[in-house]
Amino acid sequence: MDNITHSVIGLGVGELVHRSLPPEPQAPAQRTRRALFLFTAWFASNAPDLDLVLTRLLPRPFGYMLHHRGHTHTLLLALPQALILLALLWLLWPGARRLLKESVPARIGLAACLLLGFCLHMGMDFLNSYGLHPFYPFDSRWLYGDMVFIVEPMFWVLLGVPVIMSLRYGIVKSVLLAGLAAALCFFTYKTYLAPASLA
Template identity: 60%
Template sequence: MDNITHSLAGLAAGTLIHRSLPDEADPAQQQARHRLLLVSGWAACNFPDLDLVLTRLLPAPLGYLLHHRGHTHTLLYALPQALLLAALLWLLWFSARRVLAASRHACLGLGLAIVAGLLLHMLMDYMNSYGIHPFYPFDARWLYGDMVFIVEPVFWVVLGVPLAMMANSKLVRWVLLALIAATPIVFTSSKHLHWVSAAALLALGALFAVAQDRARPHSRTVLLAAFGACLTFAGIQAAASSYGRGLIATEWRARDPGAQTVDVAMSAFPSNPLCWSVVSVERQDAAGLFRLRRGVLSLAPSVMPASACPAGFAELDKQQTLTPALALVWQQETPLADLRGRQASSCHFDAWLRFARTPAMNAADATDVRYGVDPARNFSTIRYADFAGAPCPSGVPAWGHPREDLLQPKL
């Protein structure tokens, strides 16, 4: 997820934990504890993304692809991150050190805020099609939630509005609410959000604003409802994703019974359970090739056909309508021997394949078409000439190959 979402989740978690603990006897210590849990929740919910400093350990694009969402996004490495963050707060923040030394509730709150922040970060990153591998080294596979877009305004609204309403300054409160309200309007004007979604977000924000305004001081109710709304939305998206994946597999099987759909990467449109960008991977063993198809899927074509999905993501200029529910944007067939041969002959390509879930190949480069079909505009593109004659890189993480099902002959 984006770091605004991570920050809001961490701030909301820190506030919720603070309000769940008994009050400190000293009002000054109560305020200091509140600040501590806000900062620790925010920091913990962003801390795993410090793995960006590791991207220079490998040549581009491998450094970003293999080290971002890497070791710092695993449960095993969450423990040293938690200890490091707690130590930094203790050493660098005098007022935090003082309240921690005087209050066991503050110590408990700090531990809960850090753990909650780290777990929320991994959970939110799991939700989209980029994926994480949280159980490494016990399980090196990438896990993909395929349920929400990487920038999701629903989370901004339901977490951000209650936090904004808690601001002590009326001016700050209204500025924050205006910024949150502007988000769906801007997304709609840029054609990345349907106007119905924008209206629903504004209504949802107004509901949470009124609820927080009427809540008792220091109440947890609205924050709990906000996290509940996030989970409910994620559940709806997960069910929609699973349903859509089944539709795609059924459609391709009807069109080519000899092919096996081995994966469908689902990427939701923001705040829109009906519209999805899809990339499918099919294997044709009889022909010795694999096929990639990228398209736009509507789960309710009678309400919103694929051609009516927000144009900012729908790639309307490339769409070939197959059914009211499904439009094909791009497809490619590649011999399995080409994929396996390049993996065997190039250690850099093999390292790239530890990230690529939907690998499209041509004579000059390869790209993961989850992020677009134009190699020149895709951050995942690896150009073969950049690594010609270069020694094999050291320190390549041992993540599982997402397309192991294509790299190994079918038994």
Template identity: 60%
Template sequence: MDNLSHSVVGLAAGEFLHRSLFDEATPQQQRTRRRLLLFTGWAASNFPDLDLLLTPLLPAPLGYLLHHRGHTHTLLYALPQALLLWLLIRMLWPSARELLKQSVAARTGFLLMLALGFMLHLSMDFLNSYGLHPFHPFDSRWFYGDMVFIVEPVFWMAFGAPMIMLLPRRALKIGFMALLAGVPFYFAARGFLSWASYAALMSIAMATAVSQQRAGERGRRGLVLAMAVGLGFVAVQGMSSTRARENVAQALHGIDAESRLVDAAMTAFPSNPFCWAFVSVESKSANGSYRLRRGVVSIAPGIAPVAACPSSLWEESAHAHHAPGIVLTWEERGSLERLRRLKAENCFFEAWLRFARAPVVNEATVFDARYGTSTQGNFTAMALAHSGDRVCTEFIPRWDYPRADLLAAPAQAGRGH
């Protein structure tokens, strides 16, 4: 999830928690507690992304693919991160340190916000198709929410608008509200966001802002409404994703009944429960091949046909296959034997397979089809040439293979059933 979404949700959680606790003994302590909970909410909601500092441990692109959303995005390693954040606050913020010594309410709020901030980060990162493995080292599988676009304006509007209403100066409120409205307007004008979605976003921002403005000095009405909007949006997206995946499975079965659909990575369009991009992975073990397809599906083509889905997020090819509510735009076939052989022979490719959910293996390069149909502009692309001659390092994390279902030899697959 984008860090703006992480930030506004963390700040709103800190503000809500502050307003839910008993008042401190003095106005100064009250102000310190509010700043402490706001900072903790923001910092804990972004802290796991410091794993970007670990990317130099492996050559590109493996450093980013395997260490971003890596150990810092697990429940176990959230504990030392929380301890580190607490130590930094204790060492560098004397007034907060004194408040935490004196006030039970402040200590309670701080510990709750510290835990909640890290949980919010992991939960929000789970929502999209990139995935994470929160239970490592006990369970190193990838988990994919496939529900929410990785940059989601609904969170900006729902949580950002009421927080803007809490700013002390009218000029700041006007400026930030204009920015909040202007950024999605730009995305809509560039074809990344539908105008219907933009109108819905403005309605959400207005509702949460007005609600918080009318809530009074200690009120939480706008913040509660923001939480309801956020949770409701995720619930709707979850149901829509399930429906879209079912439609994809049905359409692909109609095209080739002999293929077995092993996965369909669903990517939501921003603030749009109707339109979904997908990458399907099908296995044809009888002839030793697998197939990847990309396309766009609408779960309500009568209301929002595929052609109405934001154009800048997908391109219809000249050879696209159309079915009711679905367009297939790209297809690639691969050899299961070559996939397994390269895994055994090339340790860098083996490491890359610990990330790849939709692996495309060409003669000289590999890439994940979730992020494009070629190596150009695809951050997952890796050259195969000479990589087998290099020595792998000890910094390759032991995540499970997303495509273990394709990598298992036929005899192993049979025993697994």
């Protein structure tokens, strides 16, 4: 799955988790919690694809074929990735650190964003024809659903528009909606997207 789809899914999860939990007593803590959940779910939804850095270790196309959707796309390595993200958040974001010390809902929500972000990344990658091998090294079989194309603009609209509409600033909303419309028109022009699908 493409990283735009992973991103909008992550942002949608962060917003959903934030709205599902009781609000924080102070408005600044509530804003920090929302930003923390959005960032965490977005990052966790994209973190396994950091293996793209490794694809340059070998000549094309072997590097991509051997390294992408490799070790970082396994359940075994999801935990270390989550712990690294938690450590970075704790060390580099003082406001989030204060919030997590004081708020049980913030801790529960952060754990939910991490878990859902990583699981949804692997689940979405499972749905396309390339698949992944989540149980490696215990089971090296590749699993794939062959249901969704790797780049799927439909998810951008279905998930991206609600996320964009949840933003506070009108100019940011307008720019992002215009960018989404331009991307869809570009993909239709390049014949990656059928005109009926665009309509």
